[in-house]
Amino acid sequence: MADQFELIKKSILEFETEKIVDHIKKALKSGASPTEIIEKGIRPGAEIAGDKFDKCEFYLPELVMAGEVIKSGISILEPLLTKDKSRHKGTVITATVQGDLHDIGKDLVSVMLKGNGFKVIDLGVDVPPEKVVKAVKESDAGIICLSILLTPAYEGLSATLKALKDNNLRKKVKVVLGGAAVSLETVERYGADYYGHDSNEAVEICKKIMSK
Structure with a gap:
């Protein structure tokens, strides 16, 4: 399961929209909860992207692209999070x-x-x-x-x-x-x-x- 979270994080940092969707679906099938996927995959990826921006390793276009990947991942999880x-x-x-x-x-x-x-x-x-x-x-x-x-x-x-x-x-x-x-x-x-x-x-x- 840890490998799946790492792949989600990697998808954000490499701007791979299709891959984050695939990795999130696999994590869900493996039994990970939406909150767990956010905490162990998406949030760390977002934080690293922010750190890279602070260090000028990412510029605004890269940050925007990372944001779009995150949105794609969140769109899968949001309906599951808001059911109750x-x-x-x-x-x-x-x-x-x-x-x-x-x-x-x-x-x-x-x-x-x-x-x-x-x-x-x-x-x-x-x-x-x-x-x-x-x-x-x-x-x-x-x-x-x-x-x-x-x-x-x-x-x-x-x-x-x-x-x-x-x-x-x-x-x-x-x-x-x-x-x-x-x-x-x-x-x-x-x-x-x-x-x-x-x-x-x-x-x-x-x-x-x-x-x-």
Whole structure:
């Protein structure tokens, strides 16, 4: 089984969409759970891709290609993760902030949240502040997970938090930040609430928020 997880990870790093689909199907047939496949195959592959980007071993086009492979893998697992509607823990909005087009981390957090019983409203990438405000107004979301990979997107983060405050929504939601451009210092500087170092930590933070 471990070999199958390694092949899934390798598919991400070598941008092989058809292979990741095949390897995930084989892992499922071998008895691996969707969550196990994400934790031991997809998430490590995504993290290595992110590390390679940080070290300039991958550039943005490679990161985008890795993201597309991950999406193909997630598309197989998502229906299996969301079958049990009785576990609804709350609603979370996910988005990559305006000025940033990457979605690897956001997509991984979204599918893991769904697998843990959350309803997820995924707004996509390069999301303008007004779209986030609209989603909060029209939903019962208590959490927003914002992803930022590129430092120029700090402007989009600042504008989003300001828009929430200006529309008297800031107290309604907790804001969790994640991505390569984010740290605890970013959370403090921009007035967010939490920092998720990786997708697993982001999900645990959401669980903790909803349990209060």
